[in-house]
Amino acid sequence: MTVFSNKTEIQKHISEKKAKGITFGFVPTMGALHDGHLSLVKEALANNDYCVVSIFVNPTQFDNAEDLKKYPRTLDQDVKLLKTVSKDIIVYAPSVKDIYGDNAKAEHFSFDGLEFEMEGRFRQGHFDGVGTIVKRLFEIVTPNNSYFGEKDFQQLAIIKKLVEKYNIPVIVNGCKIHRETSGLAMSSRNTRLKPNYKIAAPFIYKTLKDAKEKFGTKSANEVTEWVEKQFAKHKLLELEYFIIADIETLKPVKRKSKFKTYRAFIAAYADDIRLIDNLALN
Numbered sequence: 001m002t003v004f005s006n007k008t009e010i011q012k013h014i015s016e017k018k019a020k021g022i023t024f025g026f027v028p029t030m031g032a033l034h035d036g037h038l039s040l041v042k043e044a045l046a047n048n049d050y051c052v053v054s055i056f057v058n059p060t061q062f063d064n065a066e067d068l069k070k071y072p073r074t075l076d077q078d079v080k081l082l083k084t085v086s087k088d089i090i091v092y093a094p095s096v097k098d099i100y101g102d103n104a105k106a107e108h109f110s111f112d113g114l115e116f117e118m119e120g121r122f123r124q125g126h127f128d129g130v131g132t133i134v135k136r137l138f139e140i141v142t143p144n145n146s147y148f149g150e151k152d153f154q155q156l157a158i159i160k161k162l163v164e165k166y167n168i169p170v171i172v173n174g175c176k177i178h179r180e181t182s183g184l185a186m187s188s189r190n191t192r193l194k195p196n197y198k199i200a201a202p203f204i205y206k207t208l209k210d211a212k213e214k215f216g217t218k219s220a221n222e223v224t225e226w227v228e229k230q231f232a233k234h235k236l237l238e239l240e241y242f243i244i245a246d247i248e249t250l251k252p253v254k255r256k257s258k259f260k261t262y263r264a265f266i267a268a269y270a271d272d273i274r275l276i277d278n279l280a281l282n
C-alpha cells in the first residue's frame with residue numbers, strides 16, 4: 001500500500017498506471033475510518049484494479065470553527081485499518097497547502113437549487129466547500145469510478161450534479177448506509193458520542209422507520225408533526241430538522257404523488273454532535 005501526501009507524486013503514479021489500462025476507484029473521506037468507509041473501499045476494489053482513498057479534513061466545508069477543530073484525525077490508525085483490507089489501496093493524505101496553496105477558500109457553485117435545501121439551510125457554504133474539494137480531488141486522482149455513502153444523500157446528489165455540470169469523466173456510485181447493530185448510521189462523529197448519547201442516538205433511525213410506516217397512511221405534514229413531537233419529548237436528542245423530500249429535487253413534499261420517490265431526512269444534535277440520517281420511504 002502506498003501513501004502519498006503530494007499531489008504531483010500521486011498524479012504521476014496514477015497516470016503511469018492508467019496508461020497501462022489499469023482502472024481506479026476512488027473513495028474520498030475525511031478520515032476516522034469506520035466499517036461504512038471500508039464497505040465503500042470494498043465496493044471500489046470489486047469493480048476497479050485499485051482503490052484510492054483520500055484522507056483530508058477539508059476546512060472549507062465547515063461552517064463552524066469548533067466542529068473543524070474537534071473533527072477526529074487518526075491518520076496512522078486509518079492507514080493501518082486500510083492495510084488489513086487490501087494491498088491494492090493507494091492513500092492520498094494531503095496537507096491543506098497541497099490542496100489549497102495559501103488560499104483555503106471555497107469556489108462558488110450552483111447546483112440547480114439542490115444546495116439550498118436541508119443541510120444547505122443549516123450549514124452556510126457547506127456545499128461550496130464540498131464541491132470545491134471533490135472537484136479538485138477528481139482532477140488530481142482522475143478515477144474511473146467514485147463511491148459515496150447514501151448517509152450524505154444530499155451530498156451524493158450534489159456530486160452527481162457537479163460531475164454533470166462540469167463534464168467530469170467520473171462515474172459517481174451511491175452506496176447503502178452502513179449501520180451499527182443498534183441501527184445508528186455509521187459516522188466518524190460517532191466516536192465522539194458520550195456513552196449515554198451513544199445509547200440514545202439509535203432513536204434517530206427508529207423514528208425514521210416509524211415515520212416510514214406512518215407515511216403509508218398519513219400526509220407528509222402529519223408525519224412531520226408526529227416526528228417533531230417525539231423529539232420534543234426526548235431528553236437527550238435535539239431535532240434540527242425532519243423533512244420528507246422528493247429525491248429528485250430534495251424539496252419538501254407538499255402533496256404525495258404515487259409517481260414520485262420520497263425519502264425522510266433527519267438532522268439532530270446529541271449534545272454538541274450533529275448527526276444525520278435518512279431512509280427511503282417508497
Ligand code: PAF
Pocket residue numbers: 028029030056058061130133134152155
Ligand atoms: O463525506 C465526506 O466525508 C466529505 O464531505 C468528502 C466527500 C470527503 C469531502 O470532503
